[in-house]
Amino acid sequence: xxxxxxxxxxxxxxxxxxxxxxxxxxxxxxxxxxxxxxxxxxxxxxxxxxxxxxxxxxxxxxxxxxxxxxxxxxxxxxxxxxxxxxxxxxxxxxxxxxxxxxxxxxxxxxxxxxxxxxxxxxxxxxxxxxxxxxxxxxxxxxxxxxxxxxxxxxxxxxxxxxxxxxxxxxxxxxxxxxxxxxxxxxxxxxxxxxxxxxxxxxxxxxxxxxxxxxxxxxxxxxxxxxxxxxxxxxxxxxxxxxxxxxxxxxxxxxxxxxxxxxxxxxxxxxxxxxxxxxxxxxxxxxxxxxxxxxxxxxxxxxxxxxxxxxxxxxxxxxxxxxxxxxxxxxxxxxxxxxxxxxxxxxxxxxxxxxxxxxxxxxxxxxxxxxxxxxxxxxxxxxxxxxxxxxxxxxxxxxxxxxxxxxxxxxxxxxxxxxxxxxxxxxxxxxxxxxxxxxxxxxxxxxxxxxxxxxxxxxxxxxxxxxxxxxxxxxxxxxxxxxxxxxxxxxxxxxxxxxxxxxxxxxxxxxxxxxxxxxxxxxxxxxxxxxxxxxxxxxxxxxxxxxxxxxxxxxxxxxxxxxxxxxxxxxxxxxxxxxxxxxxxxxxxxxxxxxxxxxxxxxxxxxxxxxxxxxxxxxxxxxxxxxxxxxxxxxx
Amino acid sequence: xxxxxxxxxxxxxxxxxxxxxxxxxxxxxxxxxxxxxxxxxxxxxxxxxxxxxxxxxxxxxxxxxxxxxxxxxxxxxxxx
Ligand code: SF4
Ligand SMILES: [Zn+2]
Numbered sequence: 001x002x003x004x005x006x007x008x009x010x011x012x013x014x015x016x017x018x019x020x021x022x023x024x025x026x027x028x029x030x031x032x033x034x035x036x037x038x039x040x041x042x043x044x045x046x047x048x049x050x051x052x053x054x055x056x057x058x059x060x061x062x063x064x065x066x067x068x069x070x071x072x073x074x075x076x077x078x079x080x081x082x083x084x085x086x087x088x089x090x091x092x093x094x095x096x097x098x099x100x101x102x103x104x105x106x107x108x109x110x111x112x113x114x115x116x117x118x119x120x121x122x123x124x125x126x127x128x129x130x131x132x133x134x135x136x137x138x139x140x141x142x143x144x145x146x147x148x149x150x151x152x153x154x155x156x157x158x159x160x161x162x163x164x165x166x167x168x169x170x171x172x173x174x175x176x177x178x179x180x181x182x183x184x185x186x187x188x189x190x191x192x193x194x195x196x197x198x199x200x201x202x203x204x205x206x207x208x209x210x211x212x213x214x215x216x217x218x219x220x221x222x223x224x225x226x227x228x229x230x231x232x233x234x235x236x237x238x239x240x241x242x243x244x245x246x247x248x249x250x251x252x253x254x255x256x257x258x259x260x261x262x263x264x265x266x267x268x269x270x271x272x273x274x275x276x277x278x279x280x281x282x283x284x285x286x287x288x289x290x291x292x293x294x295x296x297x298x299x300x301x302x303x304x305x306x307x308x309x310x311x312x313x314x315x316x317x318x319x320x321x322x323x324x325x326x327x328x329x330x331x332x333x334x335x336x337x338x339x340x341x342x343x344x345x346x347x348x349x350x351x352x353x354x355x356x357x358x359x360x361x362x363x364x365x366x367x368x369x370x371x372x373x374x375x376x377x378x379x380x381x382x383x384x385x386x387x388x389x390x391x392x393x394x395x396x397x398x399x400x401x402x403x404x405x406x407x408x409x410x411x412x413x414x415x416x417x418x419x420x421x422x423x424x425x426x427x428x429x430x431x432x433x434x435x436x437x438x439x440x441x442x443x444x445x446x447x448x449x450x451x452x453x454x455x456x457x458x459x460x461x462x463x464x465x466x467x468x469x470x471x472x473x474x475x476x477x478x479x480x481x482x483x484x485x486x487x488x489x490x491x492x493x494x495x496x497x498x499x500x501x502x503x504x505x506x507x508x509x510x511x512x513x514x515x516x517x518x519x520x521x522x523x524x525x526x527x528x529x530x531x532x533x534x535x536x537x538x539x540x541x542x543x544x545x546x547x548x549x550x551x552x553x554x555x556x557x558x559x560x561x562x563x564x565x566x567x568x569x570x571x572x573x574x575x576x577x578x579x580x581x582x583x584x585x586x587x588x589x590x591x592x593x594x595x596x597x598x599x600x601x602x603x604x605x606x607x608x609x610x611x612x613x614x615x616x617x618x619x620x621x622x623x624x625x626x627x628x629x630x631x632x633x634x635x
Numbered sequence: 636x637x638x639x640x641x642x643x644x645x646x647x648x649x650x651x652x653x654x655x656x657x658x659x660x661x662x663x664x665x666x667x668x669x670x671x672x673x674x675x676x677x678x679x680x681x682x683x684x685x686x687x688x689x690x691x692x693x694x695x696x697x698x699x700x701x702x703x704x705x706x707x708x709x710x711x712x713x714x715x
Contacts, residue, residue: 226647231691238687250658250682250697266699273685273695461661469646483661521647585659585680585702586709 003027003536004209005062005107007635008128010121012195013054013113017128022107026634028538029626031545032107033063034090034506035552036635037079040110041088042555043631047562051083051187052169052194054114060160060175060200061108062098063509065528067208067286068535069220071227072511074099074286076160076177082186083194084171084347084402085423085447087560091174091188092451092506094285094293095181097202100158104204115196120148123202133198137167140340141176148201161199162189163342165390169193170400172347176339180293180309181285184344186424186446187402211537219534223514223523228289232519236292237282241313242272244518247459248313248429249321252584255430256321257376258353259419259575262430263583264321270331275311278332283309288511298336301329308336317428318349323356324376334386341390350425351399351406352385354417363412370394421448422569431572432581433588434458436491439601443495443570443615445556451512453499457520458485466520471497474525474542486587488597492605504528504549551625553609554617558630567615570602655694658682659702666692680705 009018022036030036037059049055058080065073076098082089101109105126118133136144141163148159159177166173166189173189174182183189192198210216227233235243248254249271252263268274278299284291298306311319311331319334320326338345358364359374366373372381372395388396398406404423407415419426424447431438436458437450444452457470467481471494480490498516501524505515508528515522525542532538532545540548557565572593580590606613610621622628654663657675666673666684670692674681681698697703 226643230647231650231652234691235687235693243693246685246693246695247658250694265703268696271696461656466646466649469642473642516643521643521650523641523643526641527643584706586706586713587659589706589710 003538005102006105007108007110008106008123009110009112010128010130011113012111012115012119012130012197015130017130019106019126019128023634027064028540029548029551031064031507031548033061033066033075033077033509034079034092034503035548036108036507037061037077037090038088038552038555038559040108040635041079041081042559043633043635044110044112045081045559049081051081051086051089052190054112054195056081056191056194058111058188058191058195059108060101060111062102063507065531065535066509067099067102068210069213069216070287070508070510070531070535071220071224072285072288072290072514073509074288075506075509075511076101076183077506077509078175078183078188080188080191081563082446083169083190084187087422087563087565088446088556089186089188089191090446090556091183091185093175093177093181093183094511095158095177096286097158097160097177098509099286100204101202102204102208103206104202105206106202109200111195111197114194118196118198120198121200122152123200123204125204125206136198138164140164141342142179142340144199145178148199152201152203154203157201157203159199159201161342162192163340163390165341165343166190166193168390168392168400170343170389170392171402171405172344174342174344176342179295179307180339182339182344184346185449187344189342210535212534216531216534219530223527224289227514227522230519230521233290233513236513236518237290239272239276240292240294240310242275242311242316244313245272245316252433252581252588253429253459254321255317255419255426255428256583257324258322258350258357258417259430259579260357261583262432262581262588264324265583267320267326269326270316270320270328274328275331278328285511290513292513296332298332299329301333303333303336306336308332308339310339311335312345314346314349314428318345319382322349322353322428323379323382325379325382327379330379330382333383337383337386337390341386343390346427347402347425348386348389349428350419351389351403352382354403354419355385355395355399357417358410358414361417363410363414364395368395416574419573419575421572422565424448430581432576432593433584433591434485435488435593435597435601436485436494438572438576438593439491439598439605440495440498442572443602443605445553445560452502453495454517455491455494455498456518457516458491458494460520461485462520470516470520474546486591488594488601492601493608496605496608499553500546500549501525502549503552504545507548507552547625551627554621554625554627555630557611557615557617558627561616565615567602567613570615653690653692655692658694658697672698
């Protein structure tokens with residue numbers, strides 16, 4: 001049976017393990033991965049609980065197409081209440097873990113409670129064990145994975161682990177697998193740490209049945225051709241996501257020195273082509289032909305010779321644009337450290353840049369920094385702060401709390417220097433010149449987030465006719481659409497469309513780079529309809545898959561509203577509205593977000609989702625999505 | 636399964652090669668093979684180029700001094 005994979009509940013307080021089938025009706029509503037995880041969180045998490053307490057529930061899951069012959073179908077999703085934002089916690093990662101968990105018979109692992117001592121969960125061919133992890137506690141992500149493979153004597157095991165940051169409850173600690181695959185947002189590593197859960201290991205040899213195997217393979221070949229022939233994929237396979245830096249920094253979209261500028265001038269030394277000189281090979285995730293992960297060796301400094309993977313565009317932001325450093329050594333070293341300690345590179349870079357600006361403004365002094373000269377451009381201080389955050393030493397202990405809690409501890413007007421939404425830092429891009437992208441980060445369901453609804457193709461100046469083709473399916477849209485990234489018109493629909501697209505792809509377990517994210521002509525609802533039929537025997541129209549995405553987004557919204565989300569929080573930091581941009585091409589210069597126009601976009605955006613003026617889903621919307629009786633506790 | 640082209644297949648027919656968009660005016664630029672930098676014929680902004688293949692140019696970044704000067708001039712004009 002194609003959909004025979006199970007859901008497993010593990011209670012770390014009692015040691016109880018329960019494995020159950022997943023009803024087909026639930027599959028059709030949520031597919032798997034993020035969608036089903038969100039259903040579980042909404043049903044199992046009581047409102048107002050402490051995200052770092054035993055009541056929190058953490059889900060680790062595979063999308064419904066994971067480990068099938070569908071290109072790039074290897075994504076793992078991790079979800080819980082976020083200790084960073086207190087809203088939905090959700091993170092999606094590459095690598096091979098989800099596929100291995102599926103080969104071992106499990107699609108969704110739901111962990112509750114708290115173990116008295118460090119443990120890990122071992123999933124193998126339909127069996128689940130809780131094992132002692134005392135020896136693993138205190139180890140970095142790399143060493144932990146090796147030690148587990150040694151202990152269980154199998155090199156094929158895939159491990160999802162936390163590093164020291166998760167153990168130390170850094171509120172933006174990651175879940176990691178292999179060298180750099182990071183479940184890197186919303187602090188899921190801290191939730192694992194709070195449960196004394198060091199890692200989950202999986203190994204399986206069970207067949208994943210494919211409904212129509214020959215046709216599925218044939219169809220996948222077609223999709224692979226479509227993807228690998230796109231210019232953006234070729235570029236990504238040669239330069240990784242740093243490719244984004246070239247264009248973005250050219251026109252003025254790179255957040256620099258904690259929002260002091262939107263362009264990192266003369267940054268030639270850390271451009272993707274410069275990084276490429278240090279790359280010794282390219283790696284990819286399960287079933288992917290793009291191979292966007294560069295492997296490198298640190299060229300100099302105390303970590304000389306250590307291997308790392310990446311760095312991504314986000315690491316360039318964190319260790320270059322934000323702190324104002326153009327050092328390759330700092331970039332590659334910082335990237336290695338956050339991956340081994342298991343911390344969100346984006347949040348680390350943002351918190352340090354914020355502290356640097358506070359230091360330059362005199363809000364933080366040498367006394368606060370333990371004598372460290374924390375000015376912009378000081379790469380030594382930058383790397384030192386990475387260690388301090390992971391181990392919560394000195395100022396690092398404050399920064400480890402994430403934006404809002406850190407600002408509360410520092411006081412003295414420091415909050416106004418934060419670049420965040422809902423307590424989560426923004427990507428190291430500057431959206432003051434791009435209203436569509438600004439709206440996206442303001443409304444995203446997991447706090448400021450480019451991966452939840454960014455209409456990235458808005459930056460390409462595509463003809464309106466192409467935009468209309470893309471954004472008028474699988475549901476009709478005949479409102480405005482404009483080609484310029486500086487406009488306000490038409491952007492609310494683009495954001496809302498992308499949110500639904502990204503939610504749906506996260507339910508399938510396919511990588512976002514294989515749908516309409518960085519390229520306008522990538523597979524989406526129509527292709528997924530075929531893939532679901534060929535691989536899982538699920539007959540669903542593109543519109544029904546759209547509804548899955550929409551259901552997922554609405555249940556996230558319901559969760560957040562239950563935790564106190566209001567319209568007020570769907571806004572940007574004041575600096576977006578008040579402080580004009582200083583860098584980039586003329587169209588990106590002297591730009592702020594217009595408050596009135598932003599409100600209008602927000603109204604429209606709510607309306608497109610079927611939400612009222614306060615951003616609350618209407619009864620009719622919930623009814624049409626079959627969410628009017630939630631929580632139903634079916635699973 | 637029906638064999639009609641999907642949206643992504645239809646839009647893929649408009650893919651271009653040998654060009655990249657000017658990061659200022661969005662015009663498509665086709666630089667001469669192997670060129671290290673290029674000037675946009677429409678707006679005059681200049682870009683450094685890297686080559687991913689013999690016919691695959693990519694905008695590496697601005698020619699900083701030139702684009703900075705042109706931007707300052709444009710802003711002066713805009714704010715007159
Ligand atoms: S495009 Fe990159 S991140 Fe996505 S699956 Fe392929 S290798 Fe992994
Ligand atoms: Zn131009």
